[in-house]
Amino acid sequence: MSSAEHAVGHHVHRDDEGARLGMWLFLFTELLLFGGMFLIYSIYHYVHQSEFHLAAKQLNTMFGTLNTFILLTSSLTMALSIAAIQKEKKALSVFLQLVTILFAVFFMVNKYFEWSAKIQHGIYPGSEELLMKSNGEILFFGLYYLMTGLHGLHVIIGVLIIGYMTIGTVKGKINxxxxxxxxxxxxxxxxxxxxxxxxxxxFYLIV
Amino acid sequence: MSQNNLNQDLQHGNVSYGLYFLVWFALLVLTGLSVTVVGIDFGKFTVAIAMIVSCVKSYLVLTVFMHLKSENPVFRIFVGVALFFLVVSFALLFSDYSFM
Structure with a gap:
């Protein structure tokens, strides 16, 4: 038991396990949110298979792969930052949290360029160019913008949350x-x- | 027994960085694999193979990065129930569409 925990242990009742379980319950609501969209994706993919494959070919696999590597690495730095704080290495933990935020920003910059390119080519929800395509392709791009957009929103919220935790770590509230x-x-x-x-x-590999 | 040790390790801050790097490396290799495999035509199985790879990657993230391996078993039961109902939703939807 660390000295910090010892100091507050007598005054404050804390249930860390309960707190983590509460977070998991929240994550299940996220599972419902995205699960519903994955259900829609899967059934339209099943109904419009060849059109989905045709549409997926128009996405840049390089952008997707790069962003996958970025996000996986940010997950590593996040996990490491928690390990670091457990080992009482505050500076390292703060550094790793900042690196996680930096990777998240890289991810969003990539997403910005990817979306811009698509929009410049006239492919965005409701565009004339898109509405001339087959139903399957319209559905694919609609789901592409909806699902990667909502995911991107989660990345932005994640940046804010991790940033808040970084401040807490610097101040010593998280130790x-x-x-x-x-x-x-x-x-x-x-x-x-x-x-x-x-x-x-x-979206990127079903070609 | 080993789970108890892991739990104690977590509480006592003895988590190793090495395991996290190992999982990260495995995730990158699996991503590289699924990108390479796209070039090969497995026909109907292309989507199935991609989803199996994604499930393996998610399993690694859930057990190691999200600490499910060292958590109280009740966490794994909760996650199992949540995933079970997601699978039920997919099964009901596809059984409906298959007979239309």
């Missing part, structure tokens, strides 16, 4: 004796990673 909030932020970040693990092949 080796009390880091359950950083763990909860980590759980959220890893869920964002898992969602991308499924989005990536479904």
């Amino acid at each position: 080796s004796g009390n880091f359950v909030r950083l763990e909860a932020a980590g759980l959220y970040w890893h869920l964002v990673d898992i969602i991308w693990i499924f989005l990536f092949p479904l």
Whole structure:
């Protein structure tokens, strides 16, 4: 038991396990949100197979692969930052959290260039160019913007949450004796990673 | 027994960085694999293979990065129930569409 935990242990009742379980319950609601969209994707893919494959060919696999590597690495730095705080290495933990945020920003910059290129080619929801295509392709690109867009929103929220935790770590509110909030932020970040693990092949690799 | 040790390790801050790097490396290799495999035409199985690879990657993230391996078993039961109902939703939807 660390000194910090010892100091507060007599005054404050804490249930870290309960806090983590609460975070998992929240993650299940996220599973419902994205699960519903994966259901829609899967059934339209089943109904419009050749059109989905045709549309997927128009996405840049390089962007998707690069972003996969970026997000997987950010998950590593997030997990390492929690290990570091447990080992009472505050500076290392702060550094790793900042690196995680940096990777998230890289991810969004990539996404910006990817979306810009598509929009410049006239492919965005409701565009004339897109509406001339087959129903399957319209559905594919609609789901592409909806699902990667909502995922991108989660990345942005993740940046804000991790940033808040970084401030807490610097101030010493998150320390080796009390880091359950950083763990909860980590759980959220890893869920964002898992969602991308499924989005990536479904949109970029089904060609 | 080993799970108890892991749990204690977590609580006592004895988690190793090495395991995380190992899992990260495995995730990168699996991603590289699925990108390479796209070139080969497996026909109907292309999507199935991609989803199996994604499930393996998710399993690694859930057990190691999200600490499910060292958590109280009740966490694994919760996650199992949540995933079970997601699978039920897919099964019901596809059984419906298959007979239309």
